[in-house]
């Protein structure tokens with residue numbers, strides 16, 4: 001049975017990933033910032049582990065707890081959204097926060113879990129990014145922190161694809177679409193179950209030729 005680790009699995013896309021993976025018989029470790037408030041995740045049947053992605057000590061502790069545990073697929077899903085304001089509203093603290101959670105966190109999680117991923121058979125890493133991280137797609141501006149953090153995540157993925165590809169890893173960036181979650185809001189067109197079914201179809205079908213690339217949930221390749 002393949003094993004998955006999904007970050008940010010307390011709600012939204014991460015929770016639905018845990019639900020669908022457990023339902024089809026896969027082993028899932030879902031992470032929560034506060035495992036005492038992760039009842040929905042626990043109810044899926046997933047194993048719950050504590051992780052705050054922008055806290056390097058928390059990331060290292062997860063790696064240490066999982067030493068000796070093989071993980072086939074890592075889904076770096078945890079993230080924060082929000083559009084923020086324009087240039088006059090930007091603060092260094094807020095921009096650092098986006099980068100720490102949406103970009104630096106995932107790459108450090110990958111680093112910490114590498115021994116577990118090397119022990120797995122599938123060697124797949126999927127980053128849940130956003131079309132808003134596409135420079136080519138930025139036709140309206142705004143969302144400085146979010147856009148830049150997802151663009152940075154996309155670049156981290158490409159470097160990981162090069163470095164880890166030598167050892168048979170496939171590393172991709174996936175855009176889930178505009179999804180009905182706390183982050184996406186009620187006006188989002190895509191039910192979370194549909195987005196996640198699509199994301200799992202992408203992850204299931206990954207080949208070496210996909211590594212380093214950026215895909216929409218429906219399988220279309222997206223521009224950087």
Ligand SMILES: NC(=O)c1ccc[n+]([C@@H]2O[C@H](COP(=O)([O-])OP(=O)(O)OC[C@H]3O[C@@H](n4cnc5c(N)ncnc54)[C@H](OP(=O)(O)O)[C@@H]3O)[C@@H](O)[C@H]2O)c1
Pocket residue numbers: 007008009010011012013014032033034051052053054077078079080081101128129130131175176177178179180181182183184185188
């Ligand atoms: N929804 C959309 O329309 C959409 C579109 C494009 C991309 N995405 C991307 O999809 C991913 C999931 O989004 P979502 O819609 O499911 O969001 P969501 O409903 O807001 O859930 C976000 C998840 O990330 C966790 N998280 C937030 N900050 C964290 C941190 N510092 N450390 C660890 N976990 C943290 C949250 O944990 P807590 O419960 O503890 O807060 C929660 O489990 C994100 O990377 C997002 O950027 C979403």
